Amino acid sequence: MKYFQKDEQANITITTVTLRVQILKDKFSQSLGLPFKELLPSSVIEQALSELKIRYYRRLFDPIVTLWAFLSQVLDADKSCHNAVSKVIAYLAEIGVEIPSSDTSAYCQARSRLPEKFLETLFSQVGKSLEQKVEIEHLWCGRNVLVIDGSTVSMPDTPDNQSYYPQPSTQASGCGFPIAKIGVIFSLATGAAIALCIDVLNTHDIKLARNLYQFLNPLDILLGDRAFCAYADLVSIKNRNCDALFRKHQARKTTMRKGKIIGSSDKLVTWHKPKKCPHGLSKDEFNTLPSTITVREIYYYIVVPGFRTERVSLITTLLDTTAYSTLDIVGLYGKRWDVELDLRHLKTTLGMDILHCKTPSMVRKEIYVYLLAYNLLRGLMWSAGTSYTTPPLRLSLQGTRHHLNNFIPELLAATSTKRLQIYRTLLKVIAHKAVPDRPARNEPRVRKRRPKAYPLMTKPRHELRKQLQTA
Structure with a gap:
């Protein structure tokens, strides 16, 4: 050229x-x-x-x-x-x-x-564009499912970052790193990130979620853990013509005598409006809540040899037992673990766990660029999977990134005709090997590799330097 x-x-x-x-x-x-x-x-x-x-x-x-x-x-x-x-x-x-x-x-x-809004717009646009590629066979019972969860990211220890995103209060001043809390909604069909909310560390997950409900579309199903299972949130989601499936919060007691039994380990129960306004709701929002709401409670048991049997209770607004059977709903909640993998891809695979920018505004921009890059990789995996009849969610995101980085020099050096051929080869290589399907995989959260035996920092670095000089 x-x-x-x-x-x-x-x-x-x-x-x-x-x-x-x-x-x-x-x-x-x-x-x-x-x-x-x-x-x-x-x-x-x-x-x-x-x-x-x-x-x-x-x-x-x-x-x-x-x-x-x-x-x-x-x-x-x-x-x-x-x-x-x-x-x-x-x-x-x-x-x-x-x-x-x-x-x-x-x-x-x-x-x-x-501008931060510019990066946020591109991130949102790419996520929506990928969602538009989803066909009916990729949906759950004909419905689009979104998964929500919260996590944290750390950043350089600068005065600006510390003032905006303070370190944990349990750490001494100068001995920790600023940490931000993020709430993310992912698509269950594509794995793409759809919406993001950023706040300080001590923000509860449910506050982040209430800022994310605006991104729900009618007939969406929101899937989450017990942190999001609150009366006001179920009402808010239903008011948006959406449905929810959460694990039952541990503070709400379960009784077997109440409710209308509609199936094995499946019943309809009536929840009553809280007597006091919950933290995080205004008086006006609390007053507009209905006095009762009917939800569906499904429970099943997890049996692990040598341990006490654990009962898991699910709460959902999907009341139609014909369209959404008990096994379908239990199976859907089992896919909630995908959001943990998506966050791991963002934080560990792409490296968003430890950010590098030194001001709060740049930190937020860096997060949006990470999410944009993540969605673009998901789009590449979707193209590879649909082109070569491999489930896109079974492809390796780390492998996709490796192949992309290795193919970039070849794409640069090729002619326009050859470039398209190399691109098709890239898609084929990405779809070549799928990650094994391991349902109900259970791994302990332990570390095998031992870290170096250095003590933790309990004083600021400049004080420790003085101790070394006077020793």
């Missing part, structure tokens, strides 16, 4: 900055952008910039180049800004144009200029 062109009317050569920006956009679209062209084409990015009325100067790191560099940064094993800038320099050096400085300040400033 020829990058040096002339304007036929004004006979003015394209400036060096414009030339280099176009080179980088082409490079990213031919490599990292090619597998994601259906979910995140340049037109979607430009539309988001236009809708948010984002104006920017003509720079090397314009919003589109910065976004692609940010995405490649979180997908790479080396997540440093220096590595991201080095890639940009290498792309320009191949063409033979003037290369920028290897200093990372320009790129870091460009990242800070990206």
Whole structure:
């Protein structure tokens, strides 16, 4: 492709900055952008910039180049800004144009200029686009199921981060890291993240969930653990023409004598409005709650040799026993564990567990870019699975990331005709080996590898240095 062109009317050569920006956009679209062209084409990015009325100067790191560099940064094993800038320099050096400085300040400033709403919009748009690819055979009883859960992420110990996302109160000052609480809704069909909420560490999961209900669509089913099973939340979900399936909260006692039996280990029960306004609800919200709500309670037993038999009670608003049998609902709750795997993919596989940005606003942007990259990988897995008749959720996200990173140099070096052939090969390789299906897998939460026998930090580092100097 020829990058040096002339304007036929004004006979003015394209400036060096414009030339280099176009080179980088082409490079990213031919490599990292090619597998994601259906979910995140340049037109979607430009539309988001236009809708948010984002104006920017003509720079090397314009919003589109910065976004692609940010995405490649979180997908790479080396997540440093220096590595991201080095890639940009290498792309320009191949063409033979003037290369920028290897200093990372320009790129870091460009990242800070990206509006948080812009990244949130792209993340949401990609998740919705992937949801639109779901066919009826991928749904549960003809219904779309979303799974909700909460988790935490840590970040560098800077004064700004500490003031906005304080460390746990049990840790001494200067001995811990700032931690943010996140609530995420995932699609059970695609594994993609649909919605996100970020708050401080001591925020209860149910408060995060109430900020996420706005992202539910009519007839969705929300699946979650016992933390979300509250009277007001069941009412709120039903008011949105949706349904819920939660494990029964341990504070609510179970009695076998009440309720209408509708099947084996299955009954309809009436819950009454709490006498006092629960924490987190306003008086107006509490007053609008109905006096009663009918829910369906299903219970089953977990038998482990050598341990006391445990009874699990499920609460759902799916009252139709013909459309949703007892076994169907129990089987659906068994898939709630998928959200734990999705969060593990985000935090462990992609490395979102420990963030690198030093200000609260950049921390939130980094989280959105991680979720955007995660959804793009899910979209690539969906394309590979549907193209080669392999269940997309059975494919390895880590393997997909490895194959993508290894194929990018080949995509860059290929011609336009050869590039599509390499892309189809990439899909075939991703779908080649599915992860084994291991239902009801149970593993203890223990560590085999022993950490180094260093004591925990109980004083700030500068005090410990003084102790070493005076010792």
